[in-house]
Amino acid sequence: MKRRSPTLWTGAVLAGLVVLLALVSLVWLPYDPADTSGGRLAGPGDGHLLGTDKLGRDLFTQLMTGSRIALEAGLGSVLIAALIGVTLGVLAAYAQGWFDDTLSALLDILIAFPTLLLAMLIVAARSATLGSAILAIGLAQSAVVARLTRILVKRVLAQDYITAARTSGTSWPRITAGHVLPNIWPTLVVNLALQFGLAVLAEAGLSYLGLGAPPPNASWGRMLQEAQATFTTAPAGALAPGVLLVLLVIGVNLIADGLRDVLDPTTRRGRAAA
């Protein structure tokens, strides 16, 4: 049943690197994140693997806590998007008439609504925290997930096996749990993996603009922003978070690609028929 997918493995290794950094950061950090004793803008080496930032804090330490923030942002947003998006999408697919129309229109508006504007509204209502950023990104993404879910569910509902299940009097909850969710799951998982990568990027963007986790939490986006002014003299401060960001997003996208091959029931079926 299981197929090895090189894409999946490459992706897992790339993203795994970031996960490893984040996990280690939970139990050990080279320096205290607030420790400014390293001297301003020290170069790599000399007790600081990547050097220090303009306040004298260890860059590698910030990179490690940053990877935790990036993963939290990705997971948190996708969790919100999955919970709200799948629920709304399934409801919209089952609903007919005005409820379906209203919901579809709302989703279209929410999708067209810039995430940045949504984030600024939420930050204005709450405050600039990682939680606010995750909420904004998650809400924006739940609209995308809901729309996809609605289409996927509608497609499954049109299949004969659903009619056959209804013919034998199977209830809607049982049909949903037994037939609908398992059949939309493969496509949905792939999309959620892609959304994870987008959420990581979005959080970095919001932090760059000061709408994410406040200092001293070192989000990669804020590290980029802080290192921007001194990029020519001390490039490591901007390069390091940039490279990790790219690695994680590429890794997650490769995982999504790999999952598509492994989970897609049509390729599985195609293989059996071949």
Add this chain to the structure above:
Amino acid sequence: MSALLEVRDLTIRTGTGRALVTGLTFSVARGERLGLIGESGSGKSLTTLAVLGLLPDGMTASGSVVLDGTQIIGASEKTLAGVRGRGAAIVFQEPLTALDPLMRVGRQIAEPLRRRRGVTGAALRRAVAEALERVRLPDPARIARAFPHELSGGQRQRVALAMALACDPALLIADEPTTALDVTVQAEMLDLVDTLVRERDMAVAFVSHDLAVVARVTDRVLVMKDGHAVESGDVHEVVRAPREAYTKALVDSARQLESALDSFGGAQ
């Protein structure tokens, strides 16, 4: 005693009001075997779906459809759930889409068995194996564990038949159950349906565009064209002396096919 299925003046419209089936009237008595024939697109499938209140979203049915004493048109979902399966069950044309690709075959048959007979656990597993054996599937234990894509088209169609029979319906609706199958597999499937429904005195509505197929397994036929009933009567009467030009054409094409198959079969 009243008929098992009584369809009177059934009209099916799309959401935009276009009539796909118009003023259709027919009935099926308990244990009777009715053939529904007509070329592709004549409204046969929609008619069978309307019998169970399963028309696609947006379509509406008017007139009267009484199945096993229950008025289907306008009935609540709860009423429908009560009569579906018990009153009638359907075997669909396309064996690939009639089964959930991600669910093991055994579980798909178990669901109606559980509902209809209230059995669980080991008794349910036994019932599943029996259901598979009844449709002449070899090695039922293996088949029960298989996914649909691991079975041949003919095997899948037998599983679909087993699922429909598991509901123990008073009326079995077979919507072109053999059309997607190879000719030899087709003949086996026809014989199987024929034997099984005769064994249990089940009524059948057998849908096909192929008069030769319908003639083998039914007593009476209803000929449809463009959503209308064109002619109906004893199947042998209709084949021997079709009254309508359309039916005549169907009979002729069936004859031609038959003789073509015969000469081909002789050469084999």
